[in-house]
Amino acid sequence: EVQLVESGGGLVQPGGSLRLSCLVSGFTSEDYALHWVRQTPGKGLEWVAGITWNSATIAYADSVKGRFSISRDNVKKSLYLQMSSLTMEDTALYYCVKDMSTDNYFYFMDVWGQGTMVTVSS
Amino acid sequence: DIQVTQSPSSLSASVGDRVIISCRASQSISRFLNWYHHKPGEAPKVVIYGATSLQSGVSSRFSGSGSGTDFTLTISSLQPEDVGIYYCQQSFSTVCSFGQGTKLEI
Numbered sequence: 001e002v003q004l005v006e007s008g009g010g011l012v013q014p015g016g017s018l019r020l021s022c023l024v025s026g027f028t029s030e031d032y033a034l035h036w037v038r039q040t041p042g043k044g045l046e047w048v049a050g051i052t053w054n055s056a057t058i059a060y061a062d063s064v065k066g067r068f069s070i071s072r073d074n075v076k077k078s079l080y081l082q083m084s085s086l087t088m089e090d091t092a093l094y095y096c097v098k099d100m101s102t103d104n105y106f107y108f109m110d111v112w113g114q115g116t117m118v119t120v121s122s
Numbered sequence: 123d124i125q126v127t128q129s130p131s132s133l134s135a136s137v138g139d140r141v142i143i144s145c146r147a148s149q150s151i152s153r154f155l156n157w158y159h160h161k162p163g164e165a166p167k168v169v170i171y172g173a174t175s176l177q178s179g180v181s182s183r184f185s186g187s188g189s190g191t192d193f194t195l196t197i198s199s200l201q202p203e204d205v206g207i208y209y210c211q212q213s214f215s216t217v218c219s220f221g222q223g224t225k226l227e228i
Contacts, residue, residue, distance in 0.1 A: 044223040045209050059216040062123060095165065106213040108156040112165035
């Protein structure tokens, strides 16, 4: 069974940092692109960042560029999101998502984790 | 960056109705347009990918059309389990983006 399990969410103060992790299983994770997508109550789904199978292509939404960093460790079958300079607008449920692309571009998101909640508040 | 805009933002229909949701991209994205269905408390699921391809396991009452900048998702006969929020998403650019969502109710 294909699974993506996120961890690392929690409560953090504005200006703080947090690192999210996603452990993948049930498929050859090193073959596929992965993303972070977040859900906020007021704004629906927002794509955050994506990384291709070999990390050759990495992209970020304008809202997080310069503050967030996506990376992956194919040996550990893990995806990461390092978040810094957090603001209240970053409060959301963060999903780890598998893409069907095995190339250096993105295609469509076919498997989603259950999400990890990040709350930015003083 | 490429923006995608959905319409309507909300929709109420009856069981058995034909439902159409539209998505417009700010520039041509060929057929790099995907549709997702999101129910409260669940993870989103892809319904249509590549503008017209039905994801495995998804009911054939769902269909997608369009290319370039204008796309539609059609539900031929609305069922109670189809309620939720539908999102379009473009992957033409490496900077992906979702539409703002269409809330579908019965």
